[in-house]
Amino acid sequence: MKKTFTISLGHSIFNVEEDAYEILKRYLDSIKNYFQKMENDSEIIRDFELRIAENFSSKMTSNKKFVDLNDVKDVIKIMGSLDDFKEIYQGDLKSEEKKEKKNINNKLYRDSSNRIIAGACSGIAEYFKIDPIIVRILFVITVPLNLIVYIILWIGIPTKDFDPNLRKKLYRDKENGIFGGVAQGLSNYLKIDVTLIRVFFVISLFFGGAGLLFYVLLWIFTKEAKTIGEKMNMSGFNVNLSNIEEFIKKKTNNLNSPESTLTKIFLFPFRLLAPLITAFLKIGIFILKTVFFIFSSIFTILVTTLIVILSTILFNEISQNQDPEYYEIINTIPDYFIIFSILFLVVNLIISFIVSFYVLFNKKSNPYFFMFMIFLWIAFLIFIIISVPNLILTLQDLDHLPLWKWSWLGYDKFYYEYKWMN
């Protein structure tokens, strides 16, 4: 069974099988990208599409209703790949291509085509021609410091759409991997033998486990290559016939180079461990999620109760006769302080809901909304922190709060008089 896509190409409609669609799309994208450097490009692309459509419709019969991989392969064979065009149009494009490259290199953009929050990391990665994941991990590791840098980048840099198909991307290659396919993915990306990377990871285990941390981070941050397009992106494929052939061959055989006995012996304990560890990981993630759920529930209940208490204080008038002491305390606490506390708690609730949804159900919220909430949270927090000393002083003046006596000699001499009860 295969999924099909319905596409409109050169005034006609075709049903294209998934793998064929991926390759056709990459092919057209690469052509578009190439001829964009010439003027009148849309016309060239339209001519291409028209001709491909003609070819497809000549192949469709009453028995054959789908365009499959072989049809696409035939079309690319007939139309030619980028390498063929480059031969002919090399001279015409060289100067423009160089100019273009220079322009991109000279400027830092935020990448709007591949972003999590604002595309700053991805933009930096595009600038240095490396994978965004590496920049993201660096950002996460150095987080408090980098938040400021990130926000400055967000405000100061314009966005730009980069063509994601032309970028080599780091994926996890689970098909050929042992645990999560991180090492195999790295090997595809860096074009280094996978055994070498695995040896590196294993050795780094004995030196404080930095490799383990790196492995886990990469595991969390990288996507598994699932579609053909992603698998081709893994090693930076450019669409041409030999690539596709090679790729299909690889897919059907699913064999990389045969492993040597040494590699087999070396990998044997890990192959044994792998299912165990994956099982443990799954259980661990489940337990963590449960614990998280319990804590977030408790947190939610606590915060909600606090909100309820504060709002009753705010809205319910208590007569002086009922409870004079209590009345006075409440009166000295200014209304605005209570209002801001309530708002602060509400924002807290919203943020915790967003985070819980993300952790438990993997559902992302609107990043702008989330950032706005964080901003509000910080603003309210600052306000509360500023007003607290004032509040304490007024309460102390009215003898509602114990007097703190500060001693800078040591914490053991730090005490306060407890006048609360009398």
Added chain:
Amino acid sequence: MSSENFKIQIRKGLLEFCVLQIISSKEVYASEIIEELKNSKIIVVEGTVYPLLSRLKKSNYIQHSWKESTQGPPRKYYSITESGLGHLKELIISWTDINSSVKKLFKTKK
């Protein structure tokens, strides 16, 4: 320079000339142009023709019109313009010049 490279250079130089020549004889649509070029082994893949057609159109040497076809969507038919004919004449002159001088060169060598 390998012989393969030599072939590419020659083909590249002659492509525009050949396409203009084909269009000048009658109103043709892209597939016919491609068919003829393929038969005479000027091009290997079809894709190379489209950028050239677009460029020729930009320089006003050819024009196109849409015509209904009996099967499938309408087709784009190309025809040569006045300035295109003039350009072709110039090309023919320079081609015969080069051709005869190359021939002469080979004759004297023999």
